[in-house]
Amino acid sequence: MGGESKQTSTTQSQTQPWLEAQPALKNILTQLQGGLNNTGVTSAENGALNTIVQNANNAAAKYAPAVDNYATTLLGGGGATAQSGNINDAYQAYLKATQPLASNTNYDPRTTPGFSDTIAALTSDITNATNGQFAAAGRDLSGYNQQALGRGIAQGVAPTIMAQYNQNVQNQQGAAKDLYNAGNTTAGIQTGLTQQDLANRGQGVTAAGAATDAANTGANATLAAEAQRRGIPVQALGLLAQIGIPIAGLGSQSNGTTTQTNQMSGVQQFMGITGGLSQLFGGSGGGAAGGIGTAANMIKFISDRNAKEDIEEVGALHDGTPVYRYRYKGQPGFQIGLMAQDVEQYAPEAVGKIGEFKAVDYKLATERAVRKVA
Known part of the structure; x- marks a missing residue:
C-alpha cells in the first residue's frame, strides 16, 4: 500500500550587492574570455617538452646498452x-x-x-x-x-x-x-x-x-x-573557470519553479488516516498505537513486526504476551504495543490485515490478560 503527494512552488530572487562594481567585473570577464584562446601549449613550452624527450632518448641510446651489459655480467x-x-x-x-x-x-x-x-x-x-x-x-x-x-x-x-x-x-x-x-x-x-x-x-x-x-x-x-601537453590547456581553463564563474554569478537574478513529490509508505498513509480518525472521534493520540478514542472499537491497529523498527521488549501483559517499544518505519516517535505475530499464536481472531501488513484488534488481543487479572 503506497501513495504520493506533490507540491509546486515558484520562487524569484534578485541580488545586486556589487551593482557599482558591475563595469569592472564585466571588464574582467571580457579579458577572461579573451584568454580562452590562449590556453594551449606555447611554442616555448612545446620546445622545452621536445628537448626533454630528445635528451631522454639520447641518454637511453647511450647508457642503456652499458647498463644492460653490466646487469648481464652480474x-x-x-x-x-x-x-x-x-x-x-x-x-x-x-x-x-x-x-x-x-x-x-x-x-x-x-x-x-x-x-x-x-x-x-x-x-x-x-x-x-x-x-x-x-x-x-x-x-x-x-x-x-x-x-x-x-x-x-x-x-x-x-x-x-x-x-x-x-x-x-x-x-x-x-x-x-x-x-x-x-x-x-x-x-x-x-x-x-x-x-x-x-x-x-x-x-x-x-x-x-x-x-x-x-x-x-x-x-x-x-x-x-x-601528459603535460594535455594537462597545460586543462589547467589553464580550470584557472579561468575558477576566476570567471564566481564573478559571472555576482549581481545575478534567478527565477524558477520547483515541484516536489513525496512518496508515502502504507504505514505512513495509515498513520495519517488514523490521526484524522483520532481528531474526528475526539481522541488525544496522534499515532496508530496511541489510541484514537472510540475509533479504536472500529478498526484494528497495524502491529506487524515488518512495519516497525528499533524494536525492544519492555515488559509483558498479565497473560505473558510481550509488550514492545518501537517506531513505525519512517516515523520519528516511539510507540508501545503488541506484535501481531505474537497475538496470532493464541488469538488469531484478533489479527487481520490492512494492506500488506498484519493488524491487531487490541480489545480481542487483551481479553485473555483481563481474565487473568479477574
Missing part, C-alpha cells in the same frame, strides 16, 4: 670465480711439492739426502785422528786403539745423528702444518669467490631493473611530455 656472477682454476692449480702444485715430506713418518737420518756422506766424512776424520795418535805411540791396531776409535766415532757421530733425526721430525711436522694451512687458505679463497659470485648475481637482479628503466627512459619521458 647475473652471470661477474667473473668472481674466473680465477678459481688458477688457485686450485697452485694448491695442487704446492701439494705435489710438499706431500712427500708432509706424509713421511720415517725419521731415519740415514734416509736423509747427503746425510750418509756427512757421517762418512766425520767417521774418516775421527779414525784418522785416533789411529794417528796410537801410531805415534807405536801402539796402532792394538786393542786400546780399537776401543778408543769406537768410542771416538760414537761420541762424534751420535750428536749428528740425533740432530738430524730431530730436524727430520721438525721438517715433516712443519710441512704437514703448512700443507694444512694451505688447504684452509685455498678453501677460504674458493668460498669467498663463491660468495662474491652469489653477491654479484644478486646485484645483477637489481641492475636488471635499472637496465629496464634505462631502456624505458625515452618512452617514459614521451609519456610525461604528452
